[in-house]
Amino acid sequence: MIAESREKISRKHIGRNVQRVRTYFGIKQEVLAADLGISQSEVSKIENQDEIEEGLLSQIAGVLGVSPEVIKDFDSEKAIYNINNIRDNTFEEGSTSIAQQFNPIDKIIELYERLLQSEKEKNELLKNK
Numbered sequence: 001m002i003a004e005s006r007e008k009i010s011r012k013h014i015g016r017n018v019q020r021v022r023t024y025f026g027i028k029q030e031v032l033a034a035d036l037g038i039s040q041s042e043v044s045k046i047e048n049q050d051e052i053e054e055g056l057l058s059q060i061a062g063v064l065g066v067s068p069e070v071i072k073d074f075d076s077e078k079a080i081y082n083i084n085n086i087r088d089n090t091f092e093e094g095s096t097s098i099a100q101q102f103n104p105i106d107k108i109i110e111l112y113e114r115l116l117q118s119e120k121e122k123n124e125l126l127k128n129k
Contacts, residue, residue, distance in 0.1 A: 012072060012074075014051055014071065014072060015049040015050065015052060018046060018057075021064055029043045032064075035063040036063060
């Protein structure tokens with residue numbers, strides 16, 4: 001009986017992993033269903049299955065933008081650890097992680113250059129009239 005319980009714990013519930021990955025990316029069942037060309041209720045049934053056929057799993061993984069192995073090997077404890085670790089490193093003082101991916105001054109310069117170009121074009125149009 002103990003061996004049977006351990007086997008159940010060690011077995012992955014692939015459908016539940018699909019649900020967790022889908023939820024992580026903020027994708028609703030209806031959206032996944034539309035991308036797969038099936039109904040929302042079929043997605044619900046898939047997410048309740050212990051095992052999923054390889055071909056279907058590959059399609060689902062493709063829609064979610066991950067590999068089938070990510071779904072098969074998904075571990076919520078590891079995901080939570082990684083999310084917490086990223087969050088902690090992002091907000092710690094003296095952290096080495098980069099929280100900002102662009103330089104706001106570059107964006108301001110880019111905006112002003114586009115505005116300047118627009119004004120030049122308007123002036124040219126007024127001169128030609």
